[in-house]
Amino acid sequence: MTRFGEDALRSGAPRDAKTEAALEARGGKKQTSKDHDAEFFIQRHKDQKALVKERLEIGYRRNGYKELSGHQVGPVREDGLRSETLKSKAGQIFVASVPRARDLRSNWGKATLEKLHQKLLALDEPYVEGNRKFLGFIRIDTDRVWNSVEECRSFYRLLARDGKIACEPHFLVGLKLRDGRFIRPHAIWLLPHGSAIWNEPGKTGWRRGPVDLFRAVYFGLCHALLEAGADSGAPATSQQVKCPLSPEWHTICPQETSFPDLSEHAEYLELNHTRETLLRRAASVQSGMGVVQSNEIFNALQKWAYAVLTNWHFSGEAEFIAAQKNGRLGAIVDRLHVQLEHFVAPSELKLKKKQRDKLPLLIAKVAAYAVAAWSPEKAQQSRKNRGAAIHMVQGLESLKERQSVGGRYAAHKNAERAQNAIESAIKRLSGNGTAITKGNVARESGISRPTINKYWQTLAK
Numbered sequence: 373m374t375r376f377g378e379d380a381l382r383s384g385a386p387r388d389a390k391t392e393a394a395l396e397a398r399g400g401k402k403q404t405s406k407d408h409d410a411e412f413f414i415q416r417h418k419d420q421k422a423l424v425k426e427r428l429e430i431g432y433r434r435n436g437y438k439e440l441s442g443h444q445v446g447p448v449r450e451d452g453l454r455s456e457t458l459k460s461k462a463g464q465i466f467v468a469s470v471p472r473a474r475d476l477r478s479n480w481g482k483a484t485l486e487k488l489h490q491k492l493l494a495l496d497e498p499y500v501e502g503n504r505k506f507l508g509f510i511r512i513d514t515d516r517v518w519n520s521v522e523e524c525r526s527f528y529r530l531l532a533r534d535g536k537i538a539c540e541p542h543f544l545v546g547l548k549l550r551d552g553r554f555i556r557p558h559a560i561w562l563l564p565h566g567s568a569i570w571n572e573p574g575k576t577g578w579r580r581g582p583v584d585l586f587r588a589v590y591f592g593l594c595h596a597l598l599e600a601g602a603d604s605g606a607p608a609t610s611q612q613v614k615c616p617l618s619p620e621w622h623t624i625c626p627q628e629t630s631f632p633d634l635s636e637h638a639e640y641l642e643l644n645h646t647r648e649t650l651l652r653r654a655a656s657v658q659s660g661m662g663v664v665q666s667n668e669i670f671n672a673l674q675k676w677a678y679a680v681l682t683n684w685h686f687s688g689e690a691e692f693i694a695a696q697k698n699g700r701l702g703a704i705v706d707r708l709h710v711q712l713e714h715f716v717a718p719s720e721l722k723l724k725k726k727q728r729d730k731l732p733l734l735i736a737k738v739a740a741y742a743v744a745a746w747s748p749e750k751a752q753q754s755r756k757n758r759g760a761a762i763h764m765v766q767g768l769e770s771l772k773e774r775q776s777v778g779g780r781y782a783a784h785k786n787a788e789r790a791q792n793a794i795e796s797a798i799k800r801l802s803g804n805g806t807a808i809t810k811g812n813v814a815r816e817s818g819i820s821r822p823t824i825n826k827y828w829q830t831l832a833k
Contacts, residue, residue, distance in 0.1 A: 423490070424493065427493065427496070428453075428492075431450055431452060432449065433448075434448045434620075438480070440480075440498060440620060441547045441555055441556060443555065445547070445620070448619055453617070454616070454617035454619065455617055458616075458617075458623065458625055460542075461628050462625050462628045463616070463617060463625070465542075465562050466509070466562065466616060466617060467617070468508075469502055469503065469508035470491075470500060470501070471501075473491040475487070476491055476495075476500070476501070477501045478499060478500040479499055481498075481499065485499065485501050485612065495615055495618065496617075496618055498614060498615060498618050498620045498621060499612065499613070499614060499615060500612075501612045501613070502613060503568070503611060504609075505570070505571055505572050506569065507563075507569040507583075507609060508562065508563055508568040508611075509562045509563060509611070510561045510563070510586070510593065510637075511558050511560045511561075511610070512541075512558065512590075513602070513606045514557060514597060514601045515601035515602075516556065516599075517553055517554070517555055518554040518555075518557075519552070520552045520554060521544075521548060521554045521622065524544060524554050524600075525540075525544065525626055527599070527600060528540045528559070531596060535640060537593065537597075537637075538630070538632040538636055538639070539561075539627060539630040539632060540627045541559040541560055541561050542560055542626070542628065543560040543624070544557045544560075545558045545560065545613070545615070545616045545621045545623045546622060547622065548622035554622065556601070557614075558613055559593075559600070561593075561632075561637070562631060563631070563633060563634070564633055567634070569583060569585075569586045570582065582634070585638065586608065586634060587608040587609065588638065589634050589638055589641060590609075591608065591646065592637070592641030592642055592643050592645065593637075593641060594645070594654075595642055595645050595653070596641060598653055598654055598657045601654075602650075602654065604647050605647065605651060605740045605741055605744070648741065648745070652670050654737065655670055655733070655734045655737050655738075669731075669734060673715070673734070673738040674738055674742060676715050677708055677712060677738055677739060677742035678746060680708060680711050680712075681708065681742060681743070691703075692707070695707075701743055701744070704743050705739050705740050705743045708739040708743060709735055709739040712735045712738065712739060713732070713735060790819055790823050790827065793818070793819055794813060794823075794827055796817070797813050798813060800816060801816055810824050810825065810828060
């Protein structure tokens with residue numbers, strides 16, 4: 373029996389020839405549907421036991437090519453179990469941090485996780501999900517492609533040495549190519565025994581505080597790892613991770629001596645970050661455009677993204693409504709990405725060639741964030757655009773200076789909205805044949821007379 377018959381092990385898999393033969397071996401006795409299903413599950417359990425025995429005896433074997441992390445990967449052969457061959461107690465702690473076999477979800481791809489009902493086989497697969505009810509580790513999804521594993525490891529070593537993070541991660545898990553490049557590794561910090569965070573809102577005795585601290589530490593780590601391409605758009609409490617014990621990945625254990633809890637992590641991190649402000653900073657750092665230019669483009673893209681989503685919703689656009697109903701947010705992100713590319717042509721942005729090459733990255737971040745943050749209720753309300761003036765307060769230390777800049781920015785935006793409202797009112801009155809007077813414009817626009825007087829000479833020409 374070969375190792376990679378994993379599809380046949382899943383709950384909805386068809387019965388293979390061996391299982392069917394076992395069912396037919398009960399000659400002479402008429403079977404009920406219940407008996408037939410019982411025989412099937414008994415035989416499947418035997419097959420799984422045989423796979424586990426084979427895995428322990430001859431190791432992990434996969435023939436042929438498969439796609440992983442956007443690359444075609446060849447056959448894999450590995451003896452022993454990663455939890456032992458890594459020679460790190462972090463490997464054994466990770467085994468304990470994931471659910472029991474009956475609840476453990478895994479898969480070859482991260483889109484849909486399913487249950488194999490065998491922990492050993494599940495931990496061989498590239499993607500696995502930790503305990504969602506008790507958060508036992510922090511994982512940061514990074515988008516950077518490193519020239520080598522050592523370059524990646526050195527980056528984290530320097531961060532820990534300089535006190536920007538509490539310690540190096542316990543695992544760095546990614547795809548290592550033949551030329552030595554290390555592709556988009558997950559950085560994983562395990563929490564010490566007894567420090568897992570209870571995450572079952574609504575349960576009696578549950579407290580929000582520890583989960584809020586978990587999120588704050590997560591965003592703090594994302595900020596510290598911006599140069600590593602940290603993806604702050606991923607859910608903070610997600611326990612879906614590139615499995616460090618899977619032979620399909622290249623896994624390194626930078627350290628196994630320090631296991632800080634959330635409070636100890638918090639001492640080294642900036643905890644006042646939100647997903648949106650981090651996405652803006654990431655767009656600047658990872659696109660290489662600079663904070664002013666990237667933030668201006670981010671503002672324009674975000675405004676357009678919300679407009680597109682609102683239009684799709686209120687016009688009842690069939691594909692959008694269907695994707696929303698079925699929870700297919702990825703499909704909405706892809707469509708929005710295309711719309712945003714049409715909205716802002718690179719040739720109009722006066723970008724250098726390297727910056728143009730990075731523009732799709734910025735568009736992707738805006739599209740993913742907008743789809744996650746948008747809702748029909750918010751579409752009908754005014755909404756703060758957090759971080760819109762981040763490029764204007766860059767480098768300002770005192771609160772007074774930042775508030776002064778923020779006040780001027782808010783006044784400018786209010787003036788812009790007032791002028792647009794007055795201009796639209798004048799056009800409507802003109803179209804209706806109504807006299808263009810200050811009183812009529814004030815009533816039509818809802819803008820006060822003093823404000824009308826302020827812009828009258830400019831707009832009433």
